[in-house]
Amino acid sequence: MSDDKKFTVEGKLADNERLKRESNLLRGTITTDLKDDVTGGFTADNFQLIRFHGMYQQDDRDIRAERMKQKLEPLHNVMLRARLPGGIIQPDQWLVIDKFAADYTMYGSIRLTTRQTFQFHGVLKPNIKQMHQTLNKAGIDSIATAGDVNRNVLCTSNPVESELHQEAYEWATKISEHLLPKTKAYAEIWLDGEKVDSTQEDEPILGTNYLPRKFKTTVVVPPHNDVDVHANDLNFVAIAENGKLIGFNVLVGGGLAMTHGDKSTFPRKADDFGFIPLDKTLDVAAAVLTTQRDWGNRVNRKNAKTKYTLERVGVDNFKAEVEKRSETTFEDSRPYEFTTRGDRYGWVEGIDGKHHLTLFIENGRILDYPGKTLKTGCAEIAKIHTGDFRMTANQNLIVAGVPSELKQQIEDLAVAHGLMEASVSNQRKDSMACVSLPTCPLAMAEAERYLPEAVSEIEAMLTKHKMQDESIIYRITGCPNGCGRAMLAEVGLVGKGPGKYNLHIGGNREGTRIPRMYKENITDTEIMSHLDDLIGRWSNEREEKESFGDYVIRAGIIAPVVDSARDFYD
Known part of the structure; x- marks a missing residue:
């Protein structure tokens, strides 16, 4: 029996497998749907297929009930996520997306995401094609930023702070290009590209049925774990000698999503496969992805991600297959350490004497507010800036390459525009949330809209307990799918229902430990009461410089998650 057959999950395939197989390499009947003005949405398979083109169909859930009363369909629109490996965008490109957001989106904002790129929210069907063509003219696309493919490749921010960072960014771009779909469907549908005979096309890496589930890749430069490696399927940890990149440690099988009530799902840290030299990077990237392509679970999508494949077939078997396919042998991992993962705010000088300014953008939402004209400010900077912008995986923005x-x-x-505020606390800088309501169809509870208020309450607690100079890695996600990366926080809230969350504690500041559920399905008021008590104890009982997450473990308040497949729910 071949290994592929040996490790294949038998059973009736999930319907998404039929959908991909019958999609004519991701074309479907999207062009027909675009011409249908009876509905503002996409029908049947196309609802799923547009994800491979970087879009999700959504509606404004704040007005859904009212529209139903009026016998109107939900206000269908799409969210688009751009493909920007390493999060780099030029000032002229920024001005293009700024104008499109103002003129053609329902909310008028640019949203920086945890996937180190930007999103448009609220684009109506008549404007979708124009959106893609506008981005294309600016040199931007949204190919493979969603769906069962390798998504936007993250990279440690500030890649011109050193030669090492620059090389890491270049590898992130190479990996992204290498793993992209080869189908011409995107150009045909959105850019009026020449139609080709799909039977003459090939997908040598992704396969004609693409991947069993989404796949996420990062390139990270220690000691900054600003991309949260354990949230991703494949990670390349940069190893340097004398300031020069010599190769990567390869980490495989991280992921944070789970399903409420299904204990076969759980967050999982990535396994360290070992070290590879630079010239094997693309081969190993393709080998990991194709092994997951062939061995991943196509029967049950809830268990289809790489992390579950490793648990099912065994890390050693998966690693051996990657070595076979890449024609390489992993060496022992080279030593490295993560000490931080947040962004470094303010000015940093690069190796070429130019300067980089990291701006804190709460929730990543760039919009003009009373007294804080963030969107206008970014546009005004773009008009005079001669370097580039770099979006971070923590939803912030770097103005990079500024001459003296x-x-x-x-x-x-x-x-002047509220983009630099000395009064922003460390706690606010260390807090993050996914978009959630009103646009995300999966959202069970508030996240982005609740975060500012929640942080203010925690700030007050820290002050009350004489800990105002300290902070807690605090994250909220509106559902268990993990977009807010709450399962790598010291305190993580996971939406369970309107105003209800599961409270997890016990992660660490470095992002290398998964928090455990402390209280289930409780209100925001109850959460704050628990946190007030815990912060008080932390203040009174902590050891020197002990973080909150480390304290609750040492004090026995919560047990550490050591092996999440076996003890996450204990």
């Missing part, structure tokens, strides 16, 4: 003569002018603009 423009530094003060850019800082003045940032201050």
Whole structure:
């Protein structure tokens, strides 16, 4: 029996497998749906297929009930996620997306995401094609930022701070291009590209049925774990000698999504397969992805991600197959350490004497608010900026490559528009949420809209307990799918229902430990009461410089998650 057959899950395939097989390499009948003005949405298989083109169909859930009363369908629209490996965008490109957001989206905002790119929310069907063509003219696409493919490749921010960072960014771009779908469907449908005979097309890496489930890849430069490696299927940890990149440690099988009530699902840390030299990077990337392509669970999508494949077939078997397919042998992992994972705010000077300004953007939502004209400020900076912008995996924005003569002018603009505020606490900077309501169809509870209020309450607790200079890695996700990366926080809230969350505690600041559920299905008021008590105990009982997550483990308040497949629910 071949290994592929040996490790294949038998049974009736999930319907998504039929959908992909019959999609004519992701074309479906999307072009027909675009011409249908009876509905604002996409029908049948196309609802899923547009994800492979970087879009999700959504509606405004705040007004859904009212529209139903009026016998109207939900206000269908799409969210688009751009493909920007390493999160880099040029000032002229920024001005293009700024104008499109203002003119053609329901909310007028640009949303920076935990996938180190931007999203448009609220684009109506008549404007979708124009959106893609506008982005294409600016040199941007949304190919494979959603769906069962390798998604936007993340990279440690500030890649020109050193030669090492620059090399890491270049590898992130190479990996992204290498693992992209080869079908011409995107160009045909959205850019009016020449139609080709799909029977003459090939998908040598992804396969004509693509992957069993979504796949996420990162390139990270220690000691900064700013991409949260354990949230991703495949991670390349940069190893340097004398400041030069010599190869990567390869981490496989991380992921945070789970399903409420289904204990066969759980968050999982990635396994370290070992070290590879640079010239094997693309081969190993393809080998990991194709092994998951062939061995992943196509019967049950809830158990289809790489993390479950490793648990089912065994890490050693998966690793051996990757070595076979890539024609390489993993060496022992080279030593490295993660010490931080948040962004470094303010100015940093790069190796070429230019400067990089990291701006804190709460929730990543760039919009003009009373007294804080963030969107206008970013556009004004873009008009004079001669470097580039870099989006971070923590929803923030870096104005990179600023020459000395423009530094003060850019800082003045940032201050004037509320993009630089000295009063922002460490706690607010260390907090994050997914989008959730009103746009995400999976959302069970508030996240983005609740975060500012929640952080204010925690700030007050820290002050009350004389811990105002400290902070807790605090994250909220509106459902258990993991977009807010709450399962790598010291305190993580996972939406369970309107105003209800599961409260998890016990992660660490470095992002290398999964938190355990402390209280289930409780209200935001109850959560704050528990946190007030725990922060008080932390203040009174902590050891020198002990973080909150480490304290609750040491004090026996919660047991550490050691092997999540076996003890996450204990």
